[in-house]
Amino acid sequence: MRNIFEGKNIYPHDGKIKDHFKDFYNSVYVAYLPFFRIENHLSKSDNYKKFEKITLENAKKEIDVLNNIQVPIAEILSYSNEDYPTDFEIYNNGKIINWKTIINEIGLKDNTDINKALRTSIGALRKIFNKPELSEKLNTYTTKNNIWNPTEGNFDVFSKIGIYRIFKLFNKNEILFVDEFYENIKTINLNEFTEYEFLEKFDYNDYYIYSTDKEIMFTIEWDSFFFLIATDEIKMDIIISEKYFEGFLCDNKTTHNWDYLDGELEKLLEIEKRQNQKSENKKWSKFWN
Structure with a gap:
């Protein structure tokens, strides 16, 4: 055991x-x-997520250690959105918006689309797995309807x-x-x-x-x-x-990556490998020529 x-x-x-x-x-x-809505609690910046994208300069103000290291160019997320409701407000006035409701409202395929959209939104996926079109579709809908996104x-x-x-x-x-x-x-x-x-x-x-x-x-x-x-x-x-x-x-086949079909991850990784190899070959071709 x-x-x-x-x-x-x-x-x-x-x-x-x-x-x-x-x-x-x-x-x-x-x-x-779950997603949720709070009546009369709106985001002044139209950002209905707990995080917000910030500049490197602002990130350095929040995290001192960044001033002493070289930081690569990348999206930086700060989980300090001042508009985000408190637990007390959510507990007393929040209303759950089901994934099923959002799937039906914006015409997504199923719950796998929402999961991929959410993961894309926080930069949790490698480029080959990203679904920016789904993330944009979801973000547009939640913002328009004052719906707060879940936090991972x-x-x-x-x-x-x-x-x-x-x-x-x-x-x-x-x-x-x-x-x-x-x-x-x-x-x-x-x-x-x-x-x-x-x-x-x-x-x-x-x-x-x-x-x-x-x-x-x-x-x-x-x-x-x-x-x-x-x-x-x-x-x-x-x-x-x-x-x-x-x-x-869960059935007997369900994995942590349940939002992908059997073999789908492997196929995408193989595509990524070929793309990287092609890019590497192109770089060396320019070097020798």
Whole structure:
């Protein structure tokens, strides 16, 4: 038996998701981080994301160490959008906008298009995988309709609410929070906190949240606009019926890169390889001529 907890290998970055969890869980759900709207809370800059693109000069003002190193020319993202609503505002006045709604509104193919659009928007993809046309289409729609985009790599307010309610539903009150690098572990008793107080117990890099008996677990990773719920099939049926999360059940083939068809990543990487080789040959041709 492979112990993903003791081996500090909880998130399934590689391989089939269900295979990764098979020694602990037989059912895994991919839950999307939701878009949301807050009535009368608009972005003055028409930027409905937590991040904003800033110049190198402004980045140096925020991060002193950049003044002492040579920084390549690249897009720099700052997660300090002053217009972004607070957790308190989201908790009290936010309304979830489902991925399905946005897919239908702007005519996307399915949830894979949204995931690729979101990943493109934060520069999480290599050039060959980028989908700027999808990202632009999504951004135009959300801006026009005052819809805030999800933020990658951490549990949002609505997901935390769902997590709290699921733990309470199954009477799982002793909860473990583990950070990204398995360096900080804290245990809390849900009976000591209100729903909103529970939200505030999350640190930005708490990536593994599970009951102390390990029967229910929630996990996310840094560039993702979704997280995973892992448990047994009986509990999972109940969790899905509660409708706190939008997403889909993993089958035996589902991987972390579920937004690509089998073999699609390999084909794109092969195209990238040929393009790079062609560019290299062209460079050397100019050198020798």
